[in-house]
Amino acid sequence: MEKAAPDSNDPGAKGRESRFASADRAARESGEEDRMKMPLMLAAGAALAMSLTHARAGEVVAGEERYLENCVNCHGKTGKGMASFPAVAGRDPSYISERLTTYRAKEMVGPNSAIMMSLAEDLSDEDIANLAAYIASTFQ
Amino acid sequence: VPPFADVTFGKLRIWSSEQVPYDAVTALKNLLTHGASGLNVRQQQQLRKQPAQRNPGGDLMNSGLCRRGSTSLFAMVTAAMALGAPALAQSGMNTTSLSHSVVLSDLESPWDVAFLDDGTMFFTEKCKGLSVLMPSGEVNALLGMTGTDGYATPADDLFCEGQAGMMGVAVDPAFAENRRIYVYSTSNMSDPHTNRLMRFVVSDDFTSVSDRTDIVDDVPYKMAASDHPFGGPGAHNGGRVRWGPDGYLYLTTGDNHNPEIPQSPTLMGSKVLRIDADGNAAPENSPPEGFDPRTYTYGHRNVQGITFHPENGTPIVVEHGPWHTDETTVLVNGGNGGWDPRPNMAGRDDCPDDYCGYSPNQMDGMNRFERAAFMPMTDLETYPDAMVPIWENNGWSQGSASTTFLTGEQWGDWDGTMVVGLMGIGFGGTAFGMRIDVMELGDDGMSVADVTEMTLPMEPGRFRSLVQGPDGSLYAVVDEGTIHKLTPN
Numbered sequence: 001m002e003k004a005a006p007d008s009n010d011p012g013a014k015g016r017e018s019r020f021a022s023a024d025r026a027a028r029e030s031g032e033e034d035r036m037k038m039p040l041m042l043a044a045g046a047a048l049a050m051s052l053t054h055a056r057a058g059e060v061v062a063g064e065e066r067y068l069e070n071c072v073n074c075h076g077k078t079g080k081g082m083a084s085f086p087a088v089a090g091r092d093p094s095y096i097s098e099r100l101t102t103y104r105a106k107e108m109v110g111p112n113s114a115i116m117m118s119l120a121e122d123l124s125d126e127d128i129a130n131l132a133a134y135i136a137s138t139f140q
Numbered sequence: 141v142p143p144f145a146d147v148t149f150g151k152l153r154i155w156s157s158e159q160v161p162y163d164a165v166t167a168l169k170n171l172l173t174h175g176a177s178g179l180n181v182r183q184q185q186q187l188r189k190q191p192a193q194r195n196p197g198g199d200l201m202n203s204g205l206c207r208r209g210s211t212s213l214f215a216m217v218t219a220a221m222a223l224g225a226p227a228l229a230q231s232g233m234n235t236t237s238l239s240h241s242v243v244l245s246d247l248e249s250p251w252d253v254a255f256l257d258d259g260t261m262f263f264t265e266k267c268k269g270l271s272v273l274m275p276s277g278e279v280n281a282l283l284g285m286t287g288t289d290g291y292a293t294p295a296d297d298l299f300c301e302g303q304a305g306m307m308g309v310a311v312d313p314a315f316a317e318n319r320r321i322y323v324y325s326t327s328n329m330s331d332p333h334t335n336r337l338m339r340f341v342v343s344d345d346f347t348s349v350s351d352r353t354d355i356v357d358d359v360p361y362k363m364a365a366s367d368h369p370f371g372g373p374g375a376h377n378g379g380r381v382r383w384g385p386d387g388y389l390y391l392t393t394g395d396n397h398n399p400e401i402p403q404s405p406t407l408m409g410s411k412v413l414r415i416d417a418d419g420n421a422a423p424e425n426s427p428p429e430g431f432d433p434r435t436y437t438y439g440h441r442n443v444q445g446i447t448f449h450p451e452n453g454t455p456i457v458v459e460h461g462p463w464h465t466d467e468t469t470v471l472v473n474g475g476n477g478g479w480d481p482r483p484n485m486a487g488r489d490d491c492p493d494d495y496c497g498y499s500p501n502q503m504d505g506m507n508r509f510e511r512a513a514f515m516p517m518t519d520l521e522t523y524p525d526a527m528v529p530i531w532e533n534n535g536w537s538q539g540s541a542s543t544t545f546l547t548g549e550q551w552g553d554w555d556g557t558m559v560v561g562l563m564g565i566g567f568g569g570t571a572f573g574m575r576i577d578v579m580e581l582g583d584d585g586m587s588v589a590d591v592t593e594m595t596l597p598m599e600p601g602r603f604r605s606l607v608q609g610p611d612g613s614l615y616a617v618v619d620e621g622t623i624h625k626l627t628p629n
Contacts (some may be wrong), residue, residue, distance in 0.1 A: 033549060069141070070566075073566065073572050074602075076620045076621075077620065080621075082619040110372070111302065111372030114369035114498075114503045116372070118504070118566070
């Protein structure tokens with residue numbers, strides 16, 4: 001037996017359609033339609049977030065390696081600085097990047113510029129981004 | 141002369157050419173003697189980053205420790221291995237095994253420590269002040285600098301800026317009777333500001349200090365920034381205070397980036413002062429005619445380490461070099477350290493802000509021997525009678541800041557050796573070099589027979605002060621905020 005298609009002359013069908021339409025309206029009004037799409041969006045978002053997180057984690061790991069090689073001796077394991085070397089803790093990524101870029105360009109900033117110019121001269125843009133990510137995310 | 145190694149009386153000696161970095165030489169010695177365990181923690185980490193190698197020399201060559209002079213060093217490695225280096229495990233070199241504990245941590249730029257016989261430990265922090273760690277473990281905040289809270293005795297004229305602040309501390313040899321302590325700090329009591337050596341009396345319960353007497357109030361302070369590396373205010377104050385076995389107090393000072401100070405007869409920077417407990421000159425001092433009688437030696441750059449030979453009492457200092465040549469020098473009463481950074485002399489023309497101390501090419505790396513020829517730490521051409529250093533750190537500047545002798549049978553082969561703490565700099569391709577060197581002096585006490593890098597049981601740091609405690613252990617003060625205790629096993 002064929003299943004009858006909904007027909008506007010079929011009161012039952014009309015009623016069902018009406019219920020469906022009503023439900024659709026209600027769903028749209030309530031945002032349920034968006035919620036129905038949410039799993040897909042979440043999946044896409046999660047994938048993007050994971051991708052970004054991995055990229056971020058990669059930056060942080062690479063930044064840590066460079067920090068331990070070049071920076072820890074004067075700025076310390078917690079970034080608080082020591083002796084006449086200032087703290088980097090609490091600095092945001094843009095500050096760190098700007099300073100390192102300035103030092104790399106051999107531009108004077110403060111009394112320790114000579115040593116910072118020396119240490120920054122071989123840093124790539126990626127190195128600087130990694131260091132900024134590590135410092136800003138690790139030393140609050 | 142090519143580099144080579146030999147084995148004499150069971151000890152490995154490496155005759156390093158000027159092309160071989162010192163850290164690589166010491167790492168090689170330690171590696172050949174002990175394998176990877178002979179390297180310090182950082183060096184072992186570097187090794188672990190490399191794939192497995194076929195031999196220890198290969199490990200070293202691939203470890204990143206030999207960035208410079210690798211060809212020469214490889215020849216040296218080959219020579220050393222051909223000479224039977226594995227047998228050196230029994231040689232006694234660097235065989236002292238150390239255990240380690242943290243005495244205090246989370247300090248703010250600790251600078252120096254001084255002990256009483258019962259283990260009571262006074263310590264300074266550069267921007268905070270003077271405190272004491274009691275044998276019970278209690279810490280009492282004694283003398284507070286401006287801007288601090290919680291110190292029993294405030295001293296608002298004491299401040300920190302750049303390299304300046306509260307530095308050396310020493311207790312009176314007769315502390316049990318007079319309870320006197322001596323502290324060196326930057327002060328704004330006078331204008332221009334100065335560095336002062338102050339004497340205090342410690343209360344019976346070790347909770348406060350009193351009776352401040354400024355026994356030296358005129359060590360110059362750098363008031364304004366200049367166009368030099370580390371050129372901010374407060375540069376080069378020296379800062380170590382120690383009692384000598386002759387019963388006098390020794391204070392080391394620095395040049396402030398001021399070209400006139402080192403050879404000045406009256407400005408008390410760049411000197412080693414020898415005075416009594418009231419700040420009066422030791423009558424035996426014999427500086428040149430016209431010099432301030434408190435002068436024991438002059439013509440230094442920035443002396444931060446002083447110790448005394450345990451047998452003959454002779455003072456020995458270590459000081460920072462300017463992008464080259466850290467020096468260890470046996471002092472001679474009235475002697476000249478030979479540092480004279482003035483422009484338009486000794487073959488030099490004008491220099492930035494009239495101070496040639498970092499010239500030439502002060503903001504960029506260059507060959508350290510070319511630097512030394514242009515601006516020598518000890519200018520023996522201009523001052524032929526200057527004191528000749530016994531050790532120059534293979535021409536590197538890595539910040540030798542502290543020194544003491546290890547004494548006592550517990551140190552085994554190192555009993556009677558001198559240790560030197562290096563803070564590490566890392567400018568212009570120079571290896572950072574944070575470490576403690578163990579120097580074996582010649583029988584005459586006037587030369588260096590051997591230098592070995594101490595195998596540390598903890599991460600290296602900027603070693604600001606080294607002091608042997610009354611328990612015979614070595615206490616190492618690190619800028620980052622820790623006081624370590626190193627005990628031979």
